[in-house]
Amino acid sequence: MTDSNNKVNxxxxxFMKDISVYAIGNIGSKIITFLMVPMYTYFVHDTSxxxxxxxxxxxCLLLIPFVTLQLRDGAFRFLLDCDDETQRHRIVTFVxxxxxxxxxxxCIVAALLAIFTPIHHMGYILGLLVAMSLQEVYSQVxxxxxxxxxxxxxxxxxxxxxxxxxxxxxxxxxxxxxGVFMANxxxxxxxxxxxxxxVRLITHNTQWSLxxxxxxxxxxxxxxxxxxGSLCWWLTGSSDRLFITHFxxxxxxxxxxxxIRFTGIINTLAIIFYQAWQETAILQYNSPDRDHFFSKMxxxxxxxLAVILVGYVFMLKVNYGWLVADEYSxxxxxxxxxxxxxxxxxLAAFFDMGYQCAKDTPRTLxxxxxxxxxxxxxxxxxxxxxxxxxxxxxxLVTYLVLxxxxxxxxxxxxxxxxxxxxxxxxxxxxxxxxxxYFSHNMAIDITFMVAAIALLIWVCRKELHELxxxxxxxxxxxxx
Numbered sequence: 231m232t233d234s235n236n237k238v239n240x241x242x243x244x245f246m247k248d249i250s251v252y253a254i255g256n257i258g259s260k261i262i263t264f265l266m267v268p269m270y271t272y273f274v275h276d277t278s279x280x281x282x283x284x285x286x287x288x289x290c291l292l293l294i295p296f297v298t299l300q301l302r303d304g305a306f307r308f309l310l311d312c313d314d315e316t317q318r319h320r321i322v323t324f325v326x327x328x329x330x331x332x333x334x335x336x337c338i339v340a341a342l343l344a345i346f347t348p349i350h351h352m353g354y355i356l357g358l359l360v361a362m363s364l365q366e367v368y369s370q371v372x373x374x375x376x377x378x379x380x381x382x383x384x385x386x387x388x389x390x391x392x393x394x395x396x397x398x399x400x401x402x403x404x405x406x407x408x409g410v411f412m413a414n415x416x417x418x419x420x421x422x423x424x425x426x427x428x429v430r431l432i433t434h435n436t437q438w439s440l441x442x443x444x445x446x447x448x449x450x451x452x453x454x455x456x457x458x459g460s461l462c463w464w465l466t467g468s469s470d471r472l473f474i475t476h477f478x479x480x481x482x483x484x485x486x487x488x489x490i491r492f493t494g495i496i497n498t499l500a501i502i503f504y505q506a507w508q509e510t511a512i513l514q515y516n517s518p519d520r521d522h523f524f525s526k527m528x529x530x531x532x533x534x535l536a537v538i539l540v541g542y543v544f545m546l547k548v549n550y551g552w553l554v555a556d557e558y559s560x561x562x563x564x565x566x567x568x569x570x571x572x573x574x575x576x577l578a579a580f581f582d583m584g585y586q587c588a589k590d591t592p593r594t595l596x597x598x599x600x601x602x603x604x605x606x607x608x609x610x611x612x613x614x615x616x617x618x619x620x621x622x623x624x625x626l627v628t629y630l631v632l633x634x635x636x637x638x639x640x641x642x643x644x645x646x647x648x649x650x651x652x653x654x655x656x657x658x659x660x661x662x663x664x665x666x667y668f669s670h671n672m673a674i675d676i677t678f679m680v681a682a683i684a685l686l687i688w689v690c691r692k693e694l695h696e697l698x699x700x701x702x703x704x705x706x707x708x709x710x
Contacts, residue, residue, distance in 0.1 A: 285471055288469075300460060301367050305449070380431065392413050455595065466629075470486075470625065496569050535576060535655075545679070567625070601635075604628050605625075609624050
């Protein structure tokens with residue numbers, strides 16, 4: 231049992247190292263993005279303008295998987311397993327050829343649409359779609375080639391560029407939503423160019439004359455089944471903006487979009503865990519004590535998410551008055567349910583690893599299709615009587631359905647054991663809604679937050695102790 235615990239602690243320590251690397255890029259970039267939200271609310275006075283930008287961003291998120299053919303997932307997965315340099319050249323060459331083809335087709339389609347169907351800011355929308363697609367795919371190429379520093383640098387430079395150009399274009403030149411578009415496009419492309427100029431990974435590994443058809447077919451067999459799933463993911467997680475815009479108007483969507491960006495911090499922290507967990511899970515999937523290790527990570531993840539949710543939403547609540555302009559202040563009421571939905575989604579995403587580890591991506595579809603059907607049906611049923619709250623209730627139910635389905639489906643890949651004390655962070659996340667909505671006293675809010683986090687730390691003190699000891703032990707051995 232001691233050897234088993236030592237193995238778990240060793241891999242846990244490796245996981246903590248990975249998570250610290252991804253945290254540097256994601257948290258740094260998200261802080262900059264977070265700081266942009268107050269500026270946008272103060273300089274983009276018309277909530278419908280911000281609502282339209284958010285709608286365009288939502289459409290881009292829908293189209294990115296089809297422009298990239300989900301190569302972000304395929305490139306990383308196949309490069310992670312690859313030890314042969316020539317094979318790495320084939321993978322990156324196939325990715326580059328495919329991206330060139332799909333982006334060219336996207337430009338042709340956009341030109342035809344502009345001729346027959348005038349769309350406001352079409353050029354900016356296309357530019358944002360291309361910039362986001364390139365960043366999505368080639369960031370994962372850097373990561374798959376083992377250069378996490380380049381992966382992190384793209385995220386940081388992109389966010390820093392968005393911040394600088396937003397101040398210049400939106401606050402300085404007063405370009406409004408056009409400035410937001412321009413800042414996002416220029417910053418993403420510039421970040422990718424600067425990092426590639428430094429590391430030369432794409433240039434070195436792309437050989438246009440190389441025959442990459444064989445590996446290309448294997449990659450597409452892995453990624454193409456993900457496309458219907460990506461559509462369902464979009465219906466599940468992003469179509470709410472379309473429902474709000476259609477039934478409630480762009481101005482309401484603008485207010486809702488601000489809440490989404492604030493709760494995006496929770497999503498970012500979950501993504502940090504996911505990225506580190508993705509690499510660790512794939513490498514440790516065939517280990518003999520896999521179930522024990524995976525169970526430990528899952529229980530720790532629930533505790534971590536509970537601390538993040540409770541701490542973040544209450545800190546946001548006590549500071550919200552100065553963070554946003556008055557036109558967007560109603561968005562505070564949306565923070566808690568959106569944050570809770572983000573937590574449930576993060577837990578459901580934990581089970582993604584079973585499909586990826588086994589390269590069994592077609593099995594992702596049933597759960598996602600079910601979630602998309604539930605999402606659409608509930609949005610139509612609830613948005614008229616409940617308004618925005620109907621949309622948020624739909625998200626919560628949808629992600630609970632997804633989580634429940636995957637919890638049972640994952641038993642074919644690994645078996646998780648939930649500890650009894652893990653029920654405490656789960657209950658605490660649900661109960662926290664009461665003081666969030668019914669307390670109007672800052673002192674009470676802060677007291678509850680501190681007490682709740684202290685309780686969580688006490689309940690999960692054993693896991694924290696093991697993580698700290700593993701980290702100290704590894705550091706001690708490395709210095710000898």
